[in-house]
Amino acid sequence: MDYNVLIDLDNKNEEYALESVAKQANGSVWLKSGKTVLLATVVIDENEFAGGEFLPLTVQYIEKAYAAGKFPGGYIKRESKPSDFEALTSRIIDRSLRPLFPKGFTNPIQITVLVLSADEESDLQALALNAASAALYVSDIDIKTSVTSCRIARVEGELIANPTMSQLHESTLDLYVAGSREDLLMIEMKAHGSVETELLSTAMVDPMIDPAMGVDTVDSYHANLVSEEEFIEILSMAQERLNTANKAYESAFDPYAKEPMTMELHEVSGTxxxxxxxxxxxxxxxxxxxxxxxxxxxxxxxxxxxxxxxxxxxxxxxxxxxxxxxxxxxxxxxxxxxxxGVRADGRGLNAIRPIDIQTNILPSAHASCLFTRGQTQALVVMTLGGDKDAQMYESLTDTAQKSERFMVHYNFPGFAVREASPIGAPKRRELGHGNLAKRALECTLESPGHTIRLVSEILESNGSSSMATVCGGYMAMRAGEIELTDTIAGIAMGMVSEGSEYAILSDITGLEDHDGDLDFKVAGSKEGISALQMDIKLGGINLEVLKKALFQAKEGRGHIIDVMLEAEKKIETNPDLPTHTIFHIDPARVAEIIGQAGKTIRSIIEKFEVAIDIDRKGGKVKVSGLNREGVKAARRHIEEIANKKREPLPEYQVGDIVEGKVKRIVDFGAFIELPGGVDGLLHISKISDGHIKNITDVISIGDTINVEILEFKGNKISLGRAAV
CATH class of the missing domain: 1.10.10 (Arc Repressor Mutant, subunit A)
Known part of the structure; x- marks a missing residue:
């Protein structure tokens, strides 16, 4: 491949072939970065006009399985329905490039980005936008503004521009910004939680355990929310990177840009x-x-x-x-x-609409919340499950399937806005809103042993149903007794500006969203931001104005959180809610909980109707079930066994010969019960001097035999057959 352009940026470089492939498209680029190769094309229908104000822009980001040396999953070995990642990436490209087109341009435009080769360290979302923008820039469509992306991560306190995927997985921040040389056009941000491991005495973990048991490791979860001041500083860093990058792109692409065609604008004038x-x-x-x-x-x-x-x-x-x-x-x-300073509904600029919260209104659901703010209403329902209920998925460069144990599904039926439309598969907007709510809540989630699914059914909509989903999602999880590190709420902000005058609006309605200049959704606690999404209709925004909007959003968020905390006090838990308890026992007593061939643990499971998971090495026990009293009783029973005082055991020395009884026979030997209630293993190789085909030919259960103490391995005793 003949590469015409090389772009060298922070932590990555991109090579572009601009005149080699897909030459019948209005614009096309072949982009290579590391082992990743993308083809982006732009095609315009010059003969068709959609009419009205809407730009019929269609963006498709498509990953080919062969790009990672794979077959498509499923019964049919061919790419078909786009994955959520593909749909969300297409949406990011659309939202970033749509502001470039002039008002009145209504020719259908198709932008296609194909992933032809991929490596696990490449940021495919960033490369896809860069490729799509480059294809548009060098096309004969008269748009000569470069738009690029910049992702910022924070690893061990250090900010990294354009991180690798390995760095992003270790990051406590994911900020994705798209913009031109001068203007920010789209912002998405999410905070990541982190786990800090501490060494604590087992008694500190659970005071019912004997302190003599030593120490244990305890994971402490932190949300890593981003303060408003810090966010502005990081965004300023991203804006500098965008300015530098776009200058480099425009300088490199200018010689290859086609002669622009005449763009006909469908404008209604003379009104x-x-x-x-x-x-x-x-x-x-x-x-x-x-x-x-x-x-x-x-x-x-x-x-x-x-x-x-x-x-x-x-x-x-x-x-x-x-x-x-x-x-x-x-x-x-x-x-x-x-x-x-008055809005259409009579509110002041920073006033929040009335809020009503009802929890656990669905008797058979595990937990639910009906969250109403003004004329926006979301019914958010939570379902709890185990490992088998997790969503299996596999990204293009994953070597194995992964499990998603926290899901937020958002549904927007037509009746929510009095439209007669059928309900079908979720569209990109629904996927995007669900993803935003998931990002807002996930970083504060502590859910060991649970798979959580939140479903938001939008019953009525007049402004920011995605933020109602965030608030309702938090309340539904609290109604289901899920522990969260902080209280999270969401608010939608807007702005109206004329020249140097501007007004920032809190909790915007659909009318203000449509007629305003900014759609800005921010979620978080009273202290900081957990997720943010911004679409800027002006073409750009001053950082000082954005700072004011952030702090006004923080004020509104605090008001909403206060209402939520009051509602949280009134929650009545659903009696059918699954529950669990996690505690620690002495690892040396785990064998007694399990019992011979699992007999003891099976009896506990059957008696109390619970599920039990035990970490043999750490002594961590998880008991879960549908009946709360059963779970509590099972825990008490296990702790009684673990804390039961043992009778002093006889002290054996290596070389001692004692008389024992054959307790159990297995393929590899026999377990011998020694005086004092201690068991030891008599391996098949130690039973006789010669080769034994069947152990039962030599000894039987109940036989009394003499054995020699050969070795101590922790709590296990290795035996040999003693000469008579």
Whole structure:
């Protein structure tokens, strides 16, 4: 492959072949970084116009199994439905590049990114955006702004730009930023929890255990939330990297950019006369329509105004009247916010809508929460399971399957916004919102032994159902007695700006999202941020303005958390909720809990209807079950066995010959019960001088034989057959 361009950046380099493959596309690039190879293409339909304001941009990021030397999983050995990672990566590319297209551009555009070769250290999301942007830049579509990505990780306190995947897995921060030389266009961030291991006496772990047992290791989980001040500093670092990178890209790609075609813009112009008429004759009606917070009710009110205008002025074009009415409505919303500091629903700029929280309203579910904020309502339901319930998945470069033990699934049916639409497979928006809520909650989760699934059913929506999912998800887990390191809430922020004037809005509605300049979702505790997502419609945002928005979000988040904490006090646990307990015993007593051939532990499981997992080496015991009293009783029973005082055992020395009884015969020898209740192993090779085919030909259960103490291995005694 003939590579035309080499880009050398922090911790990575990229090689581009710009004139070698897919030459019939409007733009194409072949990108190589390490062992990873991607092909990105851009194609525009020059003859079709979608009409309206919507840009019909389609992005498909597709991973080929052969890129990692694999066969596609499943019965059919061919790539088909995109994975969640592919869908989310496509969404990231779309959100990053969509702001580049001018208003009124409505030709269908298809951007395709194929992963043809991959290695486990490459950041495929970052490379995919860079490749897609490069293909658009060198195409004949008249957009000559480079957009690149920068990912920031924090490993052992040190910030790393463009980390490898190994570094990212060790990081307590994952910040992904996309932008041009001057402007930030999209931000995604999540904090990672970390485990710190401490040496503590076993008695400190569980005071019921004898302190003489020594020490044990205890994992202490920390959320590593990011403060607002720290986030701004890290974002400033990312912005500097983006500026440097985009200068390098544009300088390198300029010589290879095609001659731009003429871009036809579908603009509805000449509406000034109609707008003036609407303001003169229907201003009050428009104001009343704006007060209708539900999207369907507002649309109906505006439709009545539009029909009235068309009835009186048949000479006016319907589309012109529609656009004029949209412009008047938008300007009224924005002017009222900027000039009066009052929003369409009468709230102040930082006011939060009324919140109502009900928990465990579903009798048969393990836990549930109905979270309502204004006209946004999420029913979040939690289900607890074990290891077998975890979601199995495999990424392109994984060598083995992995298990996802915390899942957040978000569903947005049409009835939530009074739309007559069928419910089908989750779309990219639903996957994205679920992923955002998962990132917000996961870093504070302590769930040893549990698989947790949260399902958010959006029952009504008027602004930020994803943040309602975060709040409802936290409450559902607390209703299910899941321990979390901190209280997490989410809030959606917006902004309206004209020139140097701007207003930041807390807890935005759908109307403010549509007519505003910023969609900014931030989740976290009262102390810091756990997850963040920002789409900037302005083309960029000043960091000082962003800082103000972050602190206003922190204030709103604190208010929501206070309401949640009050609701948490009123939780009544579902009696059918599975429960578990984890405690420690002396590892030397584990064998007694298990019993001969597992007889003791099986009897405990059957008697108390529980599941038991024991770490033989560390003495960690986990008891779980559906019946709380059964779990408690099983723990007490195990602790009684473990704490039962042993009778002093006889002191044996190597070489002693004692009389014992054959207790159990196995393929490799026999277990002999010695005086004092001690068992020892008589290996098959020590039973007779000659070769033995069947042990039972020589000894039988119940026989009394003389044995010699040969060796002590920890708590085990090795025996030999003593001469008679």
């Amino acid at each position: 000034q006369q109609i707008e003036a008429y609407i303001l003169e004759e229907h201003a009050e009606a428009v104001k009343e329509a704006i007060k209708e917070m539900a999207k369907s009710e507002r649309s109906n009110a505006l439709r009545k105004i539009r029909n009235d205008v068309l009835t009186k002025h048949e000479e006016w074009d319907k589309e012109h009247v529609k656009m004029a009415l949209i412009n008047v409505k938008k300007s009224m919303v924005r002017e009222q916010i900027l000039k009066e």
